[in-house]
Amino acid sequence: MQWSIQEIARLAGVTSRTLRHYDAVGLLPAVRTTDGGPRRYDRTALVRLQRILLLRDLGLGLGDIAEVLDTQRDEAQALRTHLVSLREEQGRLARQIASVERTVAALEKDPDTTEGHIMAKDMLDGFDHTRYEQEVTERWGSDAYRQSDTWWRGLSEQEQQEWKGRVEALSRDWADAAVAGTDPASDEAQALAARHADWLAGVPGTPGAGQRLPDRGYLLGLADMYVADDRFAANYGGTEGARFVRETLRVFAARAYPAGVGPEGAS
């Protein structure tokens, strides 16, 4: 029993083009009587085609399929490996969908966000180093901004609330400590600095994120900005408070970072 290319295509529910392709790549060689003549397929070819399509439906690539069919490659093993990448893709998709959903929600609530830095206003509210987008962009890459933005939009409403809460508490504690005239070198002040560093390191995309400590230059650069910019200073009880924060962070940096980097300022 033999079939023409069209017949076997109908039997298997694929197009003849697909069969020619499989022939061309050697996945399903056809029998030819004359060179350049019509392709013919027999029963073994049909069985092989069925297995190919089964595995294809499971998402395997043609190369992997050939490997499973032609070599000693264990089928179950191949599928388990395949499962891993499928699950990764699934996770990626889920995060992306969450991100798109939050973006749409933000756009509906506040159409102004169309302006580019979506939700920048909402992100950390009144404690938003992304307001320094321009400066951050030029010194640390707008990549940082984009990454932290993506990360933020991936969080659930509740997670965002918790995050905001932590940040606001930190801001208040800074202001209180400043008003109380705390010594920047005191344990109390240094504990605040550690929380601050923790916070920064926890925002993906910022220099040093994921490490134990944020990038030293980034931390000190921000400290300077807090003092230099009133909008920022306002979060720490004004310029005086910001000065206290800067001093404390400098002491913290001097102690926390391994020595040997040399002198450095943030002009």
Place this chain on the structure above:
Amino acid sequence: MQWSIQEIARLAGVTSRTLRHYDAVGLLPAVRTTDGGPRRYDRTALVRLQRILLLRDLGLGLGDIAEVLDTQRDEAQALRTHLVSLREEQGRLARQIASVERTVAALEKDPDTTEGHIMAKDMLDGFDHTRYEQEVTERWGSDAYRQSDTWWRGLSEQEQQEWKGRVEALSRDWADAAVAGTDPASDEAQALAARHADWLAGVPGTPGAGQRLPDRGYLLGLADMYVADDRFAANYGGTEGARFVRETLRVFAARAYPAGVGPEGAS
């Protein structure tokens, strides 16, 4: 403030190749002093690039991005449309993963299934029209076999059990009716035929699946096979039982299908 291609690439966290590509497709045109000279990017370009990358991270294609940025296309609307396809993809992925998982499980339990028709033995057990793979393949396309196989592996363990239970009950009822000497034209027998037709129409991939009734030729062809093949006949209480089933299905078909198809046998 202007940047070279490398500088803006670092700022945005992409490669220069990407920027050249965006320039080539007109998504992010670069400024050139001389023709063929180095590309330069200014602040507006950087802002635009940020928006591009934001949307890209959300999974939009470059064409859609250009549409959103350059025309009056509503961004939120575009994202909502995009969400639909993302969700579809998510569903597809989930089904595929379920399918792969069941296949792996089947392979681990019974390595013989490597032989091609994975789980064919398990599918409907003792009532398995896929055992007629060869005949089915030639008359109705192996496409049918593959589709029903995919569908079956997509069901949960419980759903499979339920399905099997229904099929076994049907099989028993057929055998009982045959033994009792029921009249094929009786309401009782015809009710069984209707259940049988329902069952067949419920298996995706079979001819007529999804319709109210399965394909007439398919139904009658199966009826003949039940009689002709002992393995099948065994499900209906042997050849005698199968004959009863065939007669009943023929009466059913004569009544249930619109007339005008003309005479026809299943040689």
Place this chain on the structure above:
DNA sequence: GTAGAGGTTGACGTCGCGTCAACTTCAAGC
């Protein structure tokens, strides 16, 4: 003079086919 860094254009590869295009072969009908 020469090495190196950074720029340019052009073109191929990826993955699994869809979709022409141009041509041949074979059988049926006039």
Place this chain on the structure above:
DNA sequence: GCTTGAAGTTGACGCGACGTCAACCTCTAC
């Protein structure tokens, strides 16, 4: 014998978003 149509063939481009050479130019520093 000629036309027509159906079915086959090979060859090539296209898709999407770039990665990855290759070959060449230009500027600066030593």
